[in-house]
Structure formats: structure tokens, C-alpha cells
Amino acid sequence: MSTRAGFIALIGEPNAGKSTLLNRMVGAKVSIVTHKVQTTRARIRGVALEGDSQLVFVDTPGLFRPRRRLDRAMVAAAWGGAADADVVVLLVEAHRGITEGVQSIIEGLGDVTKGRKVALAINKIDRVKAEDLLALTGKLNEQFDFAETFMISAEKGHGVDDLRKWLAEQLPEGPWLYPEDQIADLPLRMIAAEMTREKLTLRLHQELPYQLTVETESWEERKDGSARIDQVIYVARDGHKGIILGHKGETMKAVSKAAREELQEFLGRRIHLFCQVKVRPNWLNEAERYSEMGLNFKDGNA
Numbered sequence: 001m002s003t004r005a006g007f008i009a010l011i012g013e014p015n016a017g018k019s020t021l022l023n024r025m026v027g028a029k030v031s032i033v034t035h036k037v038q039t040t041r042a043r044i045r046g047v048a049l050e051g052d053s054q055l056v057f058v059d060t061p062g063l064f065r066p067r068r069r070l071d072r073a074m075v076a077a078a079w080g081g082a083a084d085a086d087v088v089v090l091l092v093e094a095h096r097g098i099t100e101g102v103q104s105i106i107e108g109l110g111d112v113t114k115g116r117k118v119a120l121a122i123n124k125i126d127r128v129k130a131e132d133l134l135a136l137t138g139k140l141n142e143q144f145d146f147a148e149t150f151m152i153s154a155e156k157g158h159g160v161d162d163l164r165k166w167l168a169e170q171l172p173e174g175p176w177l178y179p180e181d182q183i184a185d186l187p188l189r190m191i192a193a194e195m196t197r198e199k200l201t202l203r204l205h206q207e208l209p210y211q212l213t214v215e216t217e218s219w220e221e222r223k224d225g226s227a228r229i230d231q232v233i234y235v236a237r238d239g240h241k242g243i244i245l246g247h248k249g250e251t252m253k254a255v256s257k258a259a260r261e262e263l264q265e266f267l268g269r270r271i272h273l274f275c276q277v278k279v280r281p282n283w284l285n286e287a288e289r290y291s292e293m294g295l296n297f298k299d300g301n302a
């Protein structure tokens with residue numbers, strides 16, 4: 001029996017639905033999702049099986065015009081994901097169509113993918129009328145030589161099986177890259193930090209989600225089968241610390257409760273989660289913060 005295996009990079013503008021698609025392909029929440037842009041910060045792998053093929057999906061940060069060091073490192077990670085993959089899937093939001101952002105991604109695509117197959121996935125088709133999709137598909141295919149076009153709803157699941165089947169056929173023959181039952185390769189302490197960051201992003205407004213990072217500092221196994229997890233939320237300003245804690249610490253309490261509940265469900269065991277907010281004015285320029293996020297600090301150089 002010949003098996004197939006390979007990497008499939010999911011790229012697109014922030015908010016296109018890349019992480020939602022990865023989670024759906026894997027059948028578990030491996031990558032965090034919010035309604036806000038720039039949620040994913042690093043490359044996150046999730047593994048799915050289709051027949052004899054092992055599909056390693058690589059979720060990437062959205063591609064946008066970067067301003068800060070962190071933004072540049074994120075965008076570099078996303079293009080790097082596309083450059084390393086066997087197949088690339090470009091996600092475009094059906095209701096937004098060909099934005100300036102999509103246009104500039106398409107302009108960069110040829111150089112990065114160097115002839116490897118790129119599929120177009122028009123996502124969020126649940127938000128538009130079918131007749132609008134045809135025109136959009138036509139226009140996008142005039143601009144780039146996509147190997148195939150799929151109309152999907154990552155959230156509702158439409159079209160996703162067809163996409164998975166097609167991708168499975170495109171991967172090179174070879175042995176599987178992960179054990180059969182493995183769905184992700186992000187260390188648990190990072191998954192735990194991401195869950196807290198998701199809950200913070202959902203609750204905090206404006207720029208604040210982009211001005212913080214979460215790290216798991218310690219993970220202690222307890223005799224009763226539970227685990228104690230200590231996390232630090234780094235912010236750059238005193239004022240931000242106050243907002244995250246909230247009146248009488250209520251915001252922080254709600255965030256850690258939500259994160260703990262999700263983590264317990266994910267791990268199937270009891271968790272004691274403790275989050276501390278620390279002010280660290282220069283964290284956005286510290287190499288260690290980037291390696292904790294899974295990013296390359298030097299990628300952020302201007």
C-alpha cells in the first residue's frame with residue numbers, strides 16, 4: 001500500500017477563516033478563532049487523514065501590510081509557511097471579494113510558491129448569493145493560475161470534504177509524518193497560552209489584544225490527576241494592566257474561567273489556572289517573547 005503525506009499551507013488575509021478551516025479539517029480546536037483580525041500569530045500545524053493520505057495543515061497568520069516588529073514577524077511566518085508547503089490554499093472571503101489585500105497577496109504568490117499547486121478556496125459562501133460567486137471565481141482565476149477552485153464554508157462545513165479529498169490526491173507519495181492518532185504538534189503549554197489569549201481577545205477592545213502576549217510559565221502535575229498552570233500576560237503599559245484586571249479583578253476572573261473551562265474540556269482533566277498580568281514596557285522588542293510565540297525575532301527587522 002502506498003501512502004501519501006505532506007504540508008498544506010492555509011494563507012489569506014486576516015479573518016479569512018484559515019484557523020476555522022484548520023480546526024474543521026482536524027476535527028478539533030487546535031488553533032484559536034475570533035471575529036477580530038490578526039488572531040493567529042504563528043504557524044500552527046494540525047493533522048488530518050483522508051484515505052491513505054496524511055494531510056498536515058499549516059495555519060498561518062493573516063497577510064497584511066505590517067507596521068510593527070510583531071506584524072513583520074507574523075507576515076514573514078505566513079509567507080514562510082507558503083514557501084515550505086507542498087500545496088497552498090488561498091482563502092478569500094466571498095462577501096469581501098477582491099480587496100487590496102487579496103490583490104497584493106496574489107501579486108506575491110507566484111514568487112513564493114514557485115510553480116507548486118495553489119488552490120483557491122472562496123470561504124464564507126453562507127454569506128453571499130450563489131450567483132455572485134461565479135463572477136468572483138472568474139475574476140480571481142483571471143489573475144492567477146489556480147490549480148482548482150473550491151467554494152466553502154469553513155464554519156458550516158460546506159465544500160470542505162471535496163477540498164480535503166482533492167488535497168489528499170495532490171500530496172507526494174511517502175510515509176506519514178506523524179503518528180496516526182496525533183492531531184497537533186503545538187506544545188500543550190502553548191495551546192494553553194493561546195486559549196487564554198483567545199478569551200482576552202474576545203473580551204478586550206480596540207488595540208489591546210494586539211498589545212499583549214500570554215506565556216505559560218509553569219505546569220505542575222498534581223497527585224489527584226489535575227494540573228496547576230501558571231501563566232503571565234505581558235502588557236506594555238500600566239493602564240492596560242488595569243483594563244485587563246477590570247473592576248475588582250472581574251475581567252481577569254471571567255477570562256481565566258473561560259480559558260480554564262476550555263482547557264479542561266480539551267485535556268479531559270481538571271485544571272487550576274492562575275494568570276498574572278505583568279507590565280513590561282518593551283516586550284514587543286524582546287527576542288524571548290517571539291520565541292515563546294513561535295516566531296523568529298529577526299523576521300521582525302525592518
Ligand SMILES: Nc1nc2c(ncn2[C@@H]2O[C@H](COP(=O)(O)OP(=O)(O)OP(=O)(O)O)[C@@H](O)[C@H]2O)c(=O)[nH]1
Nearest residue numbers: 014015016017018019020038039040062153154155
Ligand atoms: N459566516 C462565516 N463565518 C466564518 C466562516 N469561516 C470563518 N468564519 C468566521 O470568521 C472569523 C475569523 O475566523 P478565523 O478562523 O479566526 O480567521 P483567520 O483567517 O484565522 O484570521 P487570522 O488568524 O486573524 O488571520 C470568525 O468569527 C469565524 O467564525 C464561514 O465559513 N462563514
Ligand SMILES: [Mg+2]
Nearest residue numbers: 018019039040
Ligand atoms: Mg487565524
